[in-house]
Ligand SMILES: Nc1ncnc2c1ncn2[C@@H]1O[C@H](COP(=O)(O)OP(=O)(O)O)[C@@H](O)[C@H]1O
């Protein structure tokens with residue numbers, strides 16, 4: 001018991017002298033709770049969609065022999081559907097358009113999640129027994145199935161509400177811009193590649209550097225007749241191989257065990273690997289940079305949750321970027337992993353082939369270069 | 383005309399940590415091919431002096447200068463690195479590399495070609511009697527063997543000048559003597575300049591010249607024989623206490 005007490009007292013004494021640790025202990029848990037709460041508490045709302053409404057009021061006459069049993073003007077169901085979605089449904093924000101072809105291009109360019117075409121005589125065809133079968137054209141971006149599911153649900157509910165019993169001859173004709181037949185797992189796998197590769201390269205590098213510093217070998221390396229940049233580049237080269245292996249493993253498991261396909265063409269796969277290696281670099285340079293600010297192994301380990309949790313929550317890996325509250329979304333735009341996730345999803349889901357001037361790619365490379373330069377200045381013996 | 387070629391010239395060197403004068407107005411010249419032993423108790427400032435010489439620490443601002451092998455430190459420290467050997471006080475090895483792999487790694491890190499690195503590694507292993515241990519992981523080596531491996535790694539580039547910070551700390555007397563024989567051999571055969579520190583006062587006897595250090599100050603610089611004669615003592619330990627008495631009186 002005596003020893004227990006002595007050790008306890010010593011631990012408290014040493015901990016209380018390490019102000020950063022005290023800070024982490026006190027500020028950390030509430031901060032993470034708030035981040036989780038904000039991140040997961042939000043509903044998917046205000047997804048932009050476009051509607052082209054060519055419907056109008058319908059004069060419906062129903063004859064029975066020589067009599068007329070029904071002769072009334074039915075007000076446009078298209079209008080009522082549009083109004084429900086536009087005014088009452090918080091899940092979507094409606095823009096009214098007139099040209100279907102240009103609206104489809106907007107969907108391709110990610111301006112709208114979908115465009116719904118309500119055809120001419122929609123109400124008449126639904127209501128009148130003389131009307132023909134009618135289908136509603138939807139051009140749809142399902143590259144994020146979480147968002148896609150909510151949008152489709154909102155549209156279907158509004159049609160059900162408006163058309164009620166007349167639904168028999170109504171069909172939905174959905175054309176996919178992206179993500180046809182995509183499962184939630186298809187959607188999450190690119191994010192898992194980013195998270196797995198980032199997490200491991202960050203962890204491994206920071207642990208290795210701690211050991212290098214602790215054992216004193218870093219001091220020796222710094223006395224060798226080479227520029228410090230070579231130490232950083234050595235780490236970069238080694239962990240590129242690690243990232244490549246990890247990406248391969250994730251692709252194999254996703255493909256063989258869960259039937260997720262992550263690319264179609266060779267160019268897709270090459271793009272995927274390049275993107276994954278760059279993710280590894282971002283984790284690695286951040287680890288090298290941060291390790292310079294740790295005065296002990298203990299402090300270095302603290303950087304792991306501080307880095308990993310925001311990356312998991314704010315890069316769009318689990319929560320779509322559009323659902324992250326705007327007060328913290330700027331953090332997302334500063335995280336290189338946000339661009340990694342976006343890029344890998346484009347490659348895996350939309351079949352995108354990496355172009356050299358892609359903004360996300362350039363942002364990540366800029367981040368890596370900046371931290372390499374910064375680490376060259378901060379990597380010191382003491 | 384320069385009669386003596388000095389490999390290390392320190393002038394008016396100062397280093398403070400807070401209120402501690404770790405190095406206090408230090409002047410020192412070391413000749414080429416000389417084994418100079420900086421001796422003094424713990425916290426005397428030996429390590430700090432070496433770190434200043436290598437440009438790892440910056441001296442206090444003022445009228446000081448550090449020249450090593452004719453290079454101005456810290457401005458030209460990268461040029462010095464090619465021809466020096468450095469054994470830090472904390473002996474550093476990669477645990478998960480074998481003794482041989484460690485030595486060869488540092489040979490290459492110091493800029494030797496692959497073939498030179500192999501040749502030099504083999505000769506260091508032979509010279510420091512590491513042959514039977516060369517394939518063991520560093521983490522499995524005994525303390526003395528680790529220290530020999532670290533020394534081999536520091537000297538594998540056949541440096542023209544070596545800075546060895548407490549190379550013999552914790553070693554048994556036999557091994558200590560072997561280390562010093564090695565220092566003498568390379569100083570005589572290759573004209574290597576060696577600055578070695580120790581807090582074992584008796585070891586200083588084996589050096590060409592001794593600098594006695596205490597509280598950041600060099601209180602004597604002499605050959606061991608002269609020092610003992612001047613203080614009328616027969617061993618270095620007694621000499622040291624005699625010197626301190628003189629200082630504090
Ligand atoms: N990085 C440092 N920060 C603060 N004090 C230091 C530091 N390095 C050395 N010192 C102090 O400087 C003095 C000399 O230390 P050092 O050069 O390591 O002595 P020696 O090598 O002779 O044992 C000691 O009092 C030590 O505590």
Ligand SMILES: [Mg+2]
Pocket residue numbers: 428429430471547548
């Ligand atoms: Mg020391």
